[in-house]
Amino acid sequence: MKVTAAVATGRGKPLAVKELDLEEPGPGEVQVRMVATGICHTDALVRDEVYPTPMPVVLGHEGAGVVEKVGPGVTTVEPGDHVLLSFSTCGTCASCANGHPSYCTQFFGLNFSGRRADGTTAFSDHGQPIGSHFFGQSSFSSVSNVVECSVVKVPPTAPLELLGPLGCSVPTGAGAVLNVLDPEAGSSFVVFGTGAVGMSALLAARVANCSPIIAVDIVDSRLELAKELGATHVINSRGENVVERIKEITNGGVDYAVDATGNREVFRSMVDSLGSRGHAALVGLAAPGTEAAIDIGLTILTGAKISMVIEGDMVPHTFIPRLISLYQDGQFPFDRLIKSYPFAEINTAFEDSKSGATLKPVVVF
Incomplete structure (x- = not known):
C-alpha cells in the first residue's frame, strides 16, 4: 500500500x-x-x-x-x-x-x-x-x-x-522516579533539566508525594511551568550556585535526584548535591564517549547510589497503562x-x- x-x-x-x-x-x-x-x-x-x-x-x-x-x-x-x-x-x-x-x-x-x-x-x-x-x-x-x-x-x-x-520520553522520566528511585513520601527530590523527560520526572515525584521538589534549569519560562506542575522550589543555574542552594533547601543534601540533560557538568552537580545515602539517576542521553568526573574520595562517604536508566526501566505493558490511569485521574x-x-x-x-x-x-x- x-x-x-x-x-x-x-x-x-x-x-x-x-x-x-x-x-x-x-x-x-x-x-x-x-x-x-x-x-x-x-x-x-x-x-x-x-x-x-x-x-x-x-x-x-x-x-x-x-x-x-x-x-x-x-x-x-x-x-x-x-x-x-x-x-x-x-x-x-x-x-x-x-x-x-x-x-x-x-x-x-x-x-x-x-x-x-x-x-x-x-x-x-x-x-x-x-x-x-x-x-x-x-x-x-x-x-x-x-x-x-x-x-x-x-x-x-x-x-x-x-x-x-x-x-518513550514521558516514562523515561517518570519511570526513573517510580521504578528506579522509588522515593518515600516526604523525601526530597531534585530534577536537573525541565524538558519533557525532566518534567515527567517532576510529575512522578509529585505522584510519589516527595517534598520538597526542586527543579533546576536555565530557562525561566520552564521553571515557571515547573512550579505550576508541582515544584516547591526552582533554581536557575545561571544565577545561583546549584549545589549550595540544594543543600540549603534540603538541610544538607537531597535524597533523590534525576539528571535529564546528559551534560557532564550537570551530572557532577547532581552527584555533589546528594545527601547521605542519596540516590541519583541519569536519564539524559549523551553522545557515546562522553565522560564525567566525580569526586569519589568524598562521594564514597555519603553512601550514594548512581543509576543509569534507559526507558524508565519499565515493562511497557504494565507501566504505560498505569500512567494513563494516573492521567485520567488528574494526577499526571x-x-x-x-x-x-x-x-x-x-x-x-x-x-x-x-x-x-x-x-x-x-x-x-
Whole structure:
C-alpha cells in the first residue's frame, strides 16, 4: 500500500516527506494506522548520525494509532484496537525474563538497526529499500508495520492524539522516579533539566508525594511551568550556585535526584548535591564517549547510589497503562507538556524542540 512518511536521509538534512510503498505485515507484525506520534530527542540524535542507524530510514518511536491488520502469529491485538507503541525487545534474554526489558541484550540491534532481524525493510521507494522498524515501529509514517512486542493495547477512551509520548520520553522520566528511585513520601527530590523527560520526572515525584521538589534549569519560562506542575522550589543555574542552594533547601543534601540533560557538568552537580545515602539517576542521553568526573574520595562517604536508566526501566505493558490511569485521574497532567503540529510540519516541530520553544512536540496525521 502507499503511505506518507518522513524519511531521514543524512546528517543535518530536514526529513523528506514523501510517498512510500509499505509491505503487508509479516509474521509477528501489526499494521497500525497512526493517529499521532511524539518527536523525541533520540530521533534527532539518529537523524544527525550521533547513533549509527543506516539511512535512508523512517524514524519515530512514540506512535499511537489503530490496528488495521495483523500478520501471522499475532495474538495480542486485532483490527480496530487502539494501541500505543513502545520499544522492541527479544523477550527471552535474562533482562527481559526478569522484568527489565529496556536492558535487553539485543536492544540496540532491535531498535536502531532500521531493519528486521533478517535484514529486510517494510518500506521502499520505487524499489529502493527504506529503513523501517526503528524501535520496532518507525512511526513517522501514516501507516507502519510494527513488531507485536512494541504494541500496547490502550482503552478506546484514551486520547490517541496525546498518548504518543507515553511510549518513550514521558516514562523515561517518570519511570526513573517510580521504578528506579522509588522515593518515600516526604523525601526530597531534585530534577536537573525541565524538558519533557525532566518534567515527567517532576510529575512522578509529585505522584510519589516527595517534598520538597526542586527543579533546576536555565530557562525561566520552564521553571515557571515547573512550579505550576508541582515544584516547591526552582533554581536557575545561571544565577545561583546549584549545589549550595540544594543543600540549603534540603538541610544538607537531597535524597533523590534525576539528571535529564546528559551534560557532564550537570551530572557532577547532581552527584555533589546528594545527601547521605542519596540516590541519583541519569536519564539524559549523551553522545557515546562522553565522560564525567566525580569526586569519589568524598562521594564514597555519603553512601550514594548512581543509576543509569534507559526507558524508565519499565515493562511497557504494565507501566504505560498505569500512567494513563494516573492521567485520567488528574494526577499526571503530562498533556501540559505537549504542543501538536500537523504531520506536514514535522521539521518545524523538530526545530521548535531543539530551540526549546516546545517541550514535547506531537505530530498529528
